[in-house]
Amino acid sequence: MSATFLGMPGNFPKNSARAVQNSQLRYNLRKATHTIRGKRASVVGELPDWQELRAAGKAIKDETLRHLDRYLLQLEAAVTAAGGHVHWARDAAEANRIVAGLVKATGEREVVKVKSMATQEIGLNEALAAEGITAYETDLAELIVQLGDDFPSHILVPAIHRNRAEIREIFLDRMADAPPGLTDEPAALAEAARVHLRERFLRSKVAVSGANFMIAETGTLVVLESEGNGRMCLTLPETLISVVGIEKVLPTWRDLEVFLQLLPRSSTGERMNPYTSTWTGSAEGQDFHLVLLDNGRTDVLADEVGRQALRCIRCSACLNVCPVYERAGGHAYGSVYPGPIGAILTPQLRGMGSELDASLPYASSLCGACYDVCPVAIDIPEVLVDLRAKAPHGAAERAGMRVAGWVLNDQARLAAAQRAASRLRGLVPRRLPGPLSAWTDTRDLPDIPEESFRDWWEREG
Amino acid sequence: MSRSAREDILARIRRAVDGAPEVDIPRRYRATAEVGDLVGLFAERVGDYRAIVHVVPEAEVPARIAEIVAGRRMVVPEGLPAGWTPPDTSGAGPADPYTADGVVTGCAVAIAETGTIVLDTGPGQGSRAQTLVPDYHLCVVRADQIVAGVPEAVSRLDPARPLTWISGPSATSDIELNRVEGVHGPRTLEVLIATA
Numbered sequence: 281m282s283a284t285f286l287g288m289p290g291n292f293p294k295n296s297a298r299a300v301q302n303s304q305l306r307y308n309l310r311k312a313t314h315t316i317r318g319k320r321a322s323v324v325g326e327l328p329d330w331q332e333l334r335a336a337g338k339a340i341k342d343e344t345l346r347h348l349d350r351y352l353l354q355l356e357a358a359v360t361a362a363g364g365h366v367h368w369a370r371d372a373a374e375a376n377r378i379v380a381g382l383v384k385a386t387g388e389r390e391v392v393k394v395k396s397m398a399t400q401e402i403g404l405n406e407a408l409a410a411e412g413i414t415a416y417e418t419d420l421a422e423l424i425v426q427l428g429d430d431f432p433s434h435i436l437v438p439a440i441h442r443n444r445a446e447i448r449e450i451f452l453d454r455m456a457d458a459p460p461g462l463t464d465e466p467a468a469l470a471e472a473a474r475v476h477l478r479e480r481f482l483r484s485k486v487a488v489s490g491a492n493f494m495i496a497e498t499g500t501l502v503v504l505e506s507e508g509n510g511r512m513c514l515t516l517p518e519t520l521i522s523v524v525g526i527e528k529v530l531p532t533w534r535d536l537e538v539f540l541q542l543l544p545r546s547s548t549g550e551r552m553n554p555y556t557s558t559w560t561g562s563a564e565g566q567d568f569h570l571v572l573l574d575n576g577r578t579d580v581l582a583d584e585v586g587r588q589a590l591r592c593i594r595c596s597a598c599l600n601v602c603p604v605y606e607r608a609g610g611h612a613y614g615s616v617y618p619g620p621i622g623a624i625l626t627p628q629l630r631g632m633g634s635e636l637d638a639s640l641p642y643a644s645s646l647c648g649a650c651y652d653v654c655p656v657a658i659d660i661p662e663v664l665v666d667l668r669a670k671a672p673h674g675a676a677e678r679a680g681m682r683v684a685g686w687v688l689n690d691q692a693r694l695a696a697a698q699r700a701a702s703r704l705r706g707l708v709p710r711r712l713p714g715p716l717s718a719w720t721d722t723r724d725l726p727d728i729p730e731e732s733f734r735d736w737w738e739r740e741g
Numbered sequence: 742m743s744r745s746a747r748e749d750i751l752a753r754i755r756r757a758v759d760g761a762p763e764v765d766i767p768r769r770y771r772a773t774a775e776v777g778d779l780v781g782l783f784a785e786r787v788g789d790y791r792a793i794v795h796v797v798p799e800a801e802v803p804a805r806i807a808e809i810v811a812g813r814r815m816v817v818p819e820g821l822p823a824g825w826t827p828p829d830t831s832g833a834g835p836a837d838p839y840t841a842d843g844v845v846t847g848c849a850v851a852i853a854e855t856g857t858i859v860l861d862t863g864p865g866q867g868s869r870a871q872t873l874v875p876d877y878h879l880c881v882v883r884a885d886q887i888v889a890g891v892p893e894a895v896s897r898l899d900p901a902r903p904l905t906w907i908s909g910p911s912a913t914s915d916i917e918l919n920r921v922e923g924v925h926g927p928r929t930l931e932v933l934i935a936t937a
Binding site for chain 2: 308311312315316328329332333335336339340342343345346347348349352353362368369370374418419420421424437438439443444447466467469470473474477478481482495498500506507508509511512514515516526533534536537538540541548550551552553554555556557558559560563564572574578579581582584587
C-alpha cells in the first residue's frame, strides 16, 4: 500500500537536488514530457478555434465558481431525482469516513478503484485499509505505483518515472499471478495486468471513482480514460461511490462540447481519449453515491488571485512543458499535484505551514510556458508571484528587502549607493562570503561598472 | 455536530465569492464544423486509432457482418436489426458477454473530426457490460449518424441515458509512453460504415 504524501519532509530545492542526480529518472522524464508535448501541439494545431474554446472553458469555469453554491444544489437535486445519493464532506477525514461507512454497509471488504486525484489527495486507500477494507487500483500506472509501494509522479502518467525493466521487476516481485517468463515488452506487461485484474473486476461488488466533470443541470457524471478499467469499475459493480471535488461541476450539458475538446487534446495529445463514460444517478440499476469534497477548496475560492487554480481540469499539459518539472520530477513536489499546477494548488489547499509547502511557490522560473498551454488559461505565474509574497520570509531577508526598498525608493540615495559601489568595485570578491556564497557558487556576480548609466547620461547628455 | 457539512460548505462558498464579478461566457468557437466528406474523414480518423474500418453500401451490410464474424460466438443485443444479426455458426445458442468472442452493435451517433462512436444503450446497442467485457467489438455506423464535430454530437445525445464514447480500441501508454492496444476493454474494434 503506498504511503500518503501528507506531511512529507524536506523542501523543493532539497528534493529536486536529489532527483536531478538520478540519470534514469531524468532520461525517462525528458523522453515522456517531450513526446506528449509534441503530440499535444499537433492535435491542438488542428483546431482553428482553439483560443475560442480556451476562452469559453475559462469563462464557464469562472461562472461555475462564481455561483458554486447554486450549481452544487442544482446538481444535488438532479442526482437525487435520478436515484443517486449525495453526501457532503468538509475535509479528508469526513470524506474517508463516509466512503468507509458506505463500503461497510454493503458487507464487502474489497473495492476496485479507477484512477482519481481526489481520493489520492485525501489518502482514501490508507483510510480504508485502517478499517480493514482493501482498495485495488486498476489503472495500469496506478497499479505499478501501488505494487511498487511508491508515489505517483505525474497526473496523467503516474509511473512516468519507471522504465519497462523496473516495471517488470515490480510485477514479478509483487504480482502473485505474474507469468514467470514475463518479458519487459510493454504489450506483455499490459497483458499481465489485464489477466491480473480481470478476475477482480468480475468479482467486485463495490467501486470507487472520481469524475472529470459533473453536470449541474442534468446530474450527469463524466469520466475520461484510456484502458477500459474505468468502464469496468463504473459499470460492473453493484455499488458505485464517486468522490469528487466541488469545483468539478459544470452548469450545463452543453458545456461538455467545450471540455470534451479541450481535455483530451491537452492531456494525452489525442483527438479523443479511447473511452468516456457518462451516467446520471442510478444507471442500469446501480446503487450510486456521490461524495462532494471541499478539503480546502473553499479557502482557495476565497482568494481573489488564487481562485483561478480551481479552474484546473487536471490535464497535466503544464507539467509536460515545465523546465523545472522535466528535471526535478513529480516526487520533489511532495503532493499528488506536481508540476506548475501543483506549485499553486498544494500551498493553497494545505496552507504554507510546512517547509515543503512554503517552498513550492519558488519551484518555477516564471517562464510562463504553463500559462500558454493551459486549456482554461490559469495564469500560473501570476498566482506563483502572489503566493511568494504571502509565503513566510526569514528575518534577514525581510531586513535586506527593507534596506533595498529604502535605497531604491529615493533617487539621491540610489545615486549615492551606485557611486559607492563603483568606487569599491575592485574589492568585490568572485565568491561572496558566508551564506551569500550559495548565490555565487551557481551564478556569476554581475560586474559593477566604473560609472553608473545615470552619471554617464548626465555627463554626456 | 452543530451544522451539517452541506450547510457549512455552502456558507463557506457564499462568503468566499461575495462581491466577485459576474461572468459572461463567450461561445465564439465553432458550433458546427465544415467537413466535405463526413464518411471519408470519419473512416480516416477511426483508422488512426488502429481500428479496422470498412465502408460498404447499406444493402451489403448483412453479408459483410456474416463474413466478418464467421466462426465467432457473438453477443447479439436486443433490438439489433434482423439483417445485422449474424447467423449462429457455433450452434451453441445466444452468447453471454462473459464467454462470447465478441459483440456486434449499432450506435447512437458518431463524430468525424475525432473518430468517435457513441453508444447510449438504446436498441441494438446493448448494455454497457455487453459492449465492454467481450474482447472484440464490431460496430455498425450508418452514414446519417455521423456528425462533423463534438458540439453536434453533444446536442444529439440524451444525458439521461448512460453513454459510452469510444475512440478506438482500449489502449494504454503508461509504460514509457508506448501505446499498447487492448488492456481491459475490447482489444479489437472493427467499424462498418454503411452508406446509403
